[in-house]
Amino acid sequence: xxxxxxDEEQQMLADTVHRFAEExxxxxxxxxxxxxxxxxxxxxxxxxxxxxxTGLPEEYGGFGEYSAVTNAIAMEEFSWGDFATxxxxxxxxLVAMPVYLSGTDExxxxxxxxxxxxxMPKVTAALTEKAIQFDPRNLKSTAVLDGDSYLLNGAKTxxxxxxDAELILVYANENGETQAFLVPxxxxxxxxxxxxxxxxxxxxxxxxxxxxxxxxxxANKLGGDAGIDFTQILNHSxxxxxxxxxxxxxxxFEYARDYAKQRVQxxxxxxxxxxxxxxxxxxxxxxxxxxxxxxxxxxxxxQGQDATxxxxxxxxxxxxxxxxxxxxxLQTLGGYGYIREYPVELWLRNARGLTHFDGIAMx
Amino acid sequence: MINFEIPKKIQAEAQxxxxxxxxxxxxxSRKYDEGEHERPVEFTNAMWxxxxxxxxxxxxxxxxxxxxxxxxxxxxxILRLILMIEILSWGxxxxxxxxxxxxxxxxxxxxxxxxxxxxxYMKRFSTGEPKWGAMAITEPNAGxxxxxxxxxxxxxxxxxEWVINGEKVFITNGKLSxxxxxxxxxxxATIDPDAGRAxxxxxxxxxxxxxxxxxxxxxxLGIRASDTVALHFKDVRVPFDSVxxxxxxxxxxxxxxxxxxxxxxxxxxxxxSAVGIARAALEFTQETLAEEGIVIDYTKPKxxxxxxxxxxxxxxxxxxxxxxxxxxxxxxxxxxESNRLEAxxxxxxxxxxxxxxxxxxxxxLGPLGYSRETLAEKWMRDxxxxxxxxxxxxxxxxxxxxxxxxxxxxxxK
Numbered sequence: 001x002x003x004x005x006x007d008e009e010q011q012m013l014a015d016t017v018h019r020f021a022e023e024x025x026x027x028x029x030x031x032x033x034x035x036x037x038x039x040x041x042x043x044x045x046x047x048x049x050x051x052x053x054t055g056l057p058e059e060y061g062g063f064g065e066y067s068a069v070t071n072a073i074a075m076e077e078f079s080w081g082d083f084a085t086x087x088x089x090x091x092x093x094l095v096a097m098p099v100y101l102s103g104t105d106e107x108x109x110x111x112x113x114x115x116x117x118x119x120m121p122k123v124t125a126a127l128t129e130k131a132i133q134f135d136p137r138n139l140k141s142t143a144v145l146d147g148d149s150y151l152l153n154g155a156k157t158x159x160x161x162x163x164d165a166e167l168i169l170v171y172a173n174e175n176g177e178t179q180a181f182l183v184p185x186x187x188x189x190x191x192x193x194x195x196x197x198x199x200x201x202x203x204x205x206x207x208x209x210x211x212x213x214x215x216x217x218x219a220n221k222l223g224g225d226a227g228i229d230f231t232q233i234l235n236h237s238x239x240x241x242x243x244x245x246x247x248x249x250x251x252x253f254e255y256a257r258d259y260a261k262q263r264v265q266x267x268x269x270x271x272x273x274x275x276x277x278x279x280x281x282x283x284x285x286x287x288x289x290x291x292x293x294x295x296x297x298x299x300x301x302x303q304g305q306d307a308t309x310x311x312x313x314x315x316x317x318x319x320x321x322x323x324x325x326x327x328x329x330l331q332t333l334g335g336y337g338y339i340r341e342y343p344v345e346l347w348l349r350n351a352r353g354l355t356h357f358d359g360i361a362m363x
Numbered sequence: 364m365i366n367f368e369i370p371k372k373i374q375a376e377a378q379x380x381x382x383x384x385x386x387x388x389x390x391x392s393r394k395y396d397e398g399e400h401e402r403p404v405e406f407t408n409a410m411w412x413x414x415x416x417x418x419x420x421x422x423x424x425x426x427x428x429x430x431x432x433x434x435x436x437x438x439x440x441i442l443r444l445i446l447m448i449e450i451l452s453w454g455x456x457x458x459x460x461x462x463x464x465x466x467x468x469x470x471x472x473x474x475x476x477x478x479x480x481x482x483x484y485m486k487r488f489s490t491g492e493p494k495w496g497a498m499a500i501t502e503p504n505a506g507x508x509x510x511x512x513x514x515x516x517x518x519x520x521x522x523x524e525w526v527i528n529g530e531k532v533f534i535t536n537g538k539l540s541x542x543x544x545x546x547x548x549x550x551x552a553t554i555d556p557d558a559g560r561a562x563x564x565x566x567x568x569x570x571x572x573x574x575x576x577x578x579x580x581x582x583x584l585g586i587r588a589s590d591t592v593a594l595h596f597k598d599v600r601v602p603f604d605s606v607x608x609x610x611x612x613x614x615x616x617x618x619x620x621x622x623x624x625x626x627x628x629x630x631x632x633x634x635x636s637a638v639g640i641a642r643a644a645l646e647f648t649q650e651t652l653a654e655e656g657i658v659i660d661y662t663k664p665k666x667x668x669x670x671x672x673x674x675x676x677x678x679x680x681x682x683x684x685x686x687x688x689x690x691x692x693x694x695x696x697x698x699x700e701s702n703r704l705e706a707x708x709x710x711x712x713x714x715x716x717x718x719x720x721x722x723x724x725x726x727x728l729g730p731l732g733y734s735r736e737t738l739a740e741k742w743m744r745d746x747x748x749x750x751x752x753x754x755x756x757x758x759x760x761x762x763x764x765x766x767x768x769x770x771x772x773x774x775x776k
Contacts (some may be wrong), residue, residue: 317680
């Protein structure tokens with residue numbers, strides 16, 4: 001029955017994550033971006049909030065049931081704190097959620113319990129390829145069955161934390177379909193390349209990964225013979241990324257709003273000029289509209305409905321408006337928006353980066 | 364608990380509106396666009412018996428003393444209405460406005476009228492021939508700034524009557540309520556021009572009252588089936604107790620604010636009408652393009668979509684976004700929460716979105732979109748009114764801006 005209010009547990013989660021975002025993420029994110037490293041204690045504290053275990057069933061050590069809506073609520077708050085730190089803290093989801101959604105019973109029993117541990121598992125996923133026309137459903141990387149194992153070949157980019165990862169979920173093209181393979185670190189032919197240098201999101205180290213005849217057992221193919229439901233994985237991922245975009249937009253909007261109220265020009269706060277006030281009003285509506293589109297798609301997924309159309313159009317629409325809102329936030333600050341002492345220019349860079357993440361951040 | 368499902372019972376009830384929209388409104392849509400100012404009798408005659416019956420049942424409840432028990436859950440009446448408006452506007456937004464009911468005038472009576480006034484003015488909608496109610500606020504020189512209105516009401520203490528003089532414009536259903544039925548029009552006027560907002564009161568003027576005349580029927584860009592008139596009031600005498608709310612000039616503008624409260628429901632209602640038109644244009648565009656083999660493949664990455672497919676997808680997203688904002692403002696009302704900010708948000712966004720969506724539709728459909736043989740161009744014309752009435756987009760943005768910034772009217776003009 002129609003309702004747009006968080007329930008008590010969701011509100012508690014949102015409050016918890018928001019407090020963390022405000023007290024920890026917002027304190028470190030600028031330095032982390034400049035140094036290319038997020039302080040360990042922040043990562044640890046973020047992991048200890050335990051978002052992932054709350055979405056995993058008890059039999060694997062979790063204490064709940066996955067809800068895309070609840071996840072989106074938490075994701076927005078994390079991302080409001082900082083997008084790069086969010087990806088760092090929730091990195092394990094890149095493996096946990098595809099295993100949870102598409103894994104065989106054996107794979108779930110084998111891999112999921114580590115995500116409920118106190119220590120953050122060192123895992124990542126490799127999906128994106130360096131192609132202008134990147135299409136997650138038509139990958140250039142290949143997987144070929146050879147006896148009772150697979151041979152993986154190709155090149156990946158934007159693989160977070162690949163250098164320290166003990167396990168990489170590699171997406172590859174098997175007979176025209178996107179499938180996923182659990183590749184242990186140190187596998188022969190697996191080459192972790194250079195650290196990526198990006199316009200933003202530099203606090204999160206990402207790497208190129210090359211696969212030269214990497215051989216993995218057929219048992220490491222996610223979902224066994226049946227493989228994965230890649231569309232479902234992508235839909236969940238897009239919802240998470242959409243929620244992250246909402247968090248980013250909201251961060252920009254709120255900062256611009258507060259700034260405009262205290263910045264005095266020509267004898268009054270600039271927020272009292274309609275040109276600024278109207279822009280802020282449009283931004284506020286954009287944030288709310290974006291959130292509702294994310295929530296609706298998430299709710300449909302939770303109901304077991306196919307939300308491919310909803311998630312796709314939501315993601316594409318948010319790609320546009322999140323960059324627009326970040327830009328308007330910067331514009332509101334005028335010259336200070338362009339200065340790295342202020343956070344807003346980084347949010348514009350991150351918003352732009354977020355549009356290039358598609359499917360990778362299965363949070 | 365977040366939930367996007369419209370209650371099943373309300374969905375089922377909406378099917379009737381859906382039938383009316385498809386079978387009665389669409390076939391006559393073009394006819395009453397071209398025949399501006401004609402009453403769409405096929406629609407009004409079909410709706411009246413049903414609406415009359417509803418009113419009859421409502422009055423039966425009131426009179427049997429069956430007081431509404433305090434509800435535990437949400438009151439979905441408003442959602443039912445919003446859904447109906449969306450569907451009927453999908454059928455035809457101009458014709459929908461001719462729905463024979465008490466309209467905005469009725470909303471004002473219900474909001475601030477005494478039980479006796481409610482009976483006197485509202486009970487007529489449960490019996491006899493079709494009737495309409497209207498509301499007259501706007502004046503030639505007082506649009507969004509309606510507190511500067513000049514229409515006056517002066518108490519004639521000898522006869523205990525109010526004497527109203529002035530001019531009102533853009534009155535929806537003004538002719539239907541005052542000349543073509545035994546309806547009424549709620550007229551806003553000041554009883555103390557020096558008191559500003561505090562002096563502004565609303566008065567119920569019955570159809571056929573001497574001194575009321577229709578100065579002109581407006582010729583409009585769209586919603587041509589809808590009756591829009593300018594009214595002239597010359598020494599119009601109405602009984603003392605036709606004033607709604609207190610006749611005293613209070614120090615505060617509380618009365619004015621009370622009347623403004625009707626916007627909390629009427630803005631989502633306009634947003635819903637906008638969304639209905641947007642859906643009509645979107646569906647027609649999708650269907651027509653599908654005949655040409657253009658169907659969005661949602662599994663394609665963005666860069667592999669054609670420009671037309673991208674436009675279509677954005678139309679879908681913006682239509683949906685506006686509808687969700689509208690539903691949110693509606694559900695707040697149902698839950699008894701304040702929705703001032705959200706009502707203006709949905710109104711501003713939906714008015715803008717439907718304007719853009721319908722223009723895109725005409726553009727994407729090429730000559731077919733521009734042709735009067737289809738309805739696309741009509742929807743584009745109809746759409747624009749939603750960006751204007753019940754507060755222009757700019758006024759609603761101003762309200763949103765004040766709310767998010769915590770500014771008063773004085774601080775943000």
